Amino acid sequence: MLHVVEEPIIVRAPAKINLHLAVGDLRDDGYHELTTVYQALSLYDEVAIRKADSLSISVQGEGSSDVPLGSTNLVWRAAELMAAHAGRANKGARVHIAIKKGIPVAGGLAGGSADAAATLVALNELWRVDASRADLVQMAAELGSDVPFSLSGGTAMGVGRGEQLLPVLSRNSYHWVLAFAKGGLSTPAVYKELDRLRESGAPKRLGSADDLMHALTVGDPEVLAPLLGNDLQIASVSLMPTLRRTLRAGSDAGALAAIVSGSGPTCAFLCASEEDAVNVSVEVSATGVCRTVRTARGPVHGARVVQGDPPPPSSHRIDDGQGLSPAEGGA
Ligand SMILES: C[C@@](CO)(OP(=O)(O)O)[C@H](O)COP(=O)(O)OP(=O)(O)OC[C@H]1O[C@@H](n2ccc(N)nc2=O)[C@H](O)[C@@H]1O
Numbered sequence: 001m002l003h004v005v006e007e008p009i010i011v012r013a014p015a016k017i018n019l020h021l022a023v024g025d026l027r028d029d030g031y032h033e034l035t036t037v038y039q040a041l042s043l044y045d046e047v048a049i050r051k052a053d054s055l056s057i058s059v060q061g062e063g064s065s066d067v068p069l070g071s072t073n074l075v076w077r078a079a080e081l082m083a084a085h086a087g088r089a090n091k092g093a094r095v096h097i098a099i100k101k102g103i104p105v106a107g108g109l110a111g112g113s114a115d116a117a118a119t120l121v122a123l124n125e126l127w128r129v130d131a132s133r134a135d136l137v138q139m140a141a142e143l144g145s146d147v148p149f150s151l152s153g154g155t156a157m158g159v160g161r162g163e164q165l166l167p168v169l170s171r172n173s174y175h176w177v178l179a180f181a182k183g184g185l186s187t188p189a190v191y192k193e194l195d196r197l198r199e200s201g202a203p204k205r206l207g208s209a210d211d212l213m214h215a216l217t218v219g220d221p222e223v224l225a226p227l228l229g230n231d232l233q234i235a236s237v238s239l240m241p242t243l244r245r246t247l248r249a250g251s252d253a254g255a256l257a258a259i260v261s262g263s264g265p266t267c268a269f270l271c272a273s274e275e276d277a278v279n280v281s282v283e284v285s286a287t288g289v290c291r292t293v294r295t296a297r298g299p300v301h302g303a304r305v306v307q308g309d310p311p312p313p314s315s316h317r318i319d320d321g322q323g324l325s326p327a328e329g330g331a
């Protein structure tokens, strides 16, 4: 008898950075009120899902040994949520989910959120659920504050705990260098550290995002650079003081701006051009302040079915000063 093996559904989802991350007060539900402006970058995780006898996960690529394979993986929760939404109470989520990590784990780049968003999109296709965009966004928000943005991509403002998205007008592409640290930072620990610092002093809080939003409509990186800001940066640096050296290395190398990405510890350097980004990445890499350096551009689209198409070349990697090589992880 002919046994037909179905092709997996493959979805690629981007990393994000926060161009503006204003952290308000701690709410009763344990989250902080945010005003943030996200941008999706051309650094990707890829999720391939095929039918199987039971739910299982495999992971390869960047930091894969730090990614849980069981029910604490966000893709596991995403699969169970989609199965419930699709009314598969008896059948459950009988799929194998293969994750290819290009986004560093616990790096402040929303890698787990990217995988969760990719899983929702892939299962919607595989099971022909036909979930509406609004349903997908609602499931995404249940999985994590960043997950709705991983679905949408582009550039967007996030309010509430970051899960409520508002459109942002943005012109042009921006060129970034990302410096991956030798280790990760826990998001709740970084928020907690900010609360502690705020109790013992009064670290300056970011103002409104109006000027930054205007700069995005102009589309000039020189105008945008001085307006980037992150209230969590002081807390990430407090927990990982070596980040000061990384940020300085980016500025010294000629970046227009250097910020910690989200809760860190990845540092993001805004550059004037693609050529400048390659130069900055070479210089930062040579200082040895971080584990790996990548270039990326933004904004890019959110989680999307790629059906096995080879992704466009959009990112370069430099490891330990060994030179440029094509990016891994679907970028
Ligand atoms: C800091 C940010 C900036 O975009 O991203 P990362 O840099 O970690 O990727 C986000 O706020 C992270 O979003 P995400 O990683 O989805 O967080 P969640 O799973 O929703 O929450 C994890 C924990 O972070 C803290 N948290 C998260 C969001 C928020 N607005 N206030 C919080 O205090 C809470 O302690 C919460 O229990």
Ligand SMILES: Nc1ncnc2c1ncn2[C@@H]1O[C@H](COP(=O)(O)OP(=O)(O)O)[C@@H](O)[C@H]1O
Residues within 6 Å of the ligand: 066, 067, 068, 072, 073, 074, 075, 099, 104, 105, 106, 107, 108, 109, 110, 111, 112, 113, 115, 116, 184, 185, 187, 263, 264
């Ligand atoms: N699919 C996943 N990819 C990465 N980490 C995951 C995943 N699922 C759960 N995790 C857990 O979530 C934590 C935060 O991971 P990640 O989303 O990469 O970082 P961040 O919140 O800094 O953007 C990790 O330390 C890991 O234990």
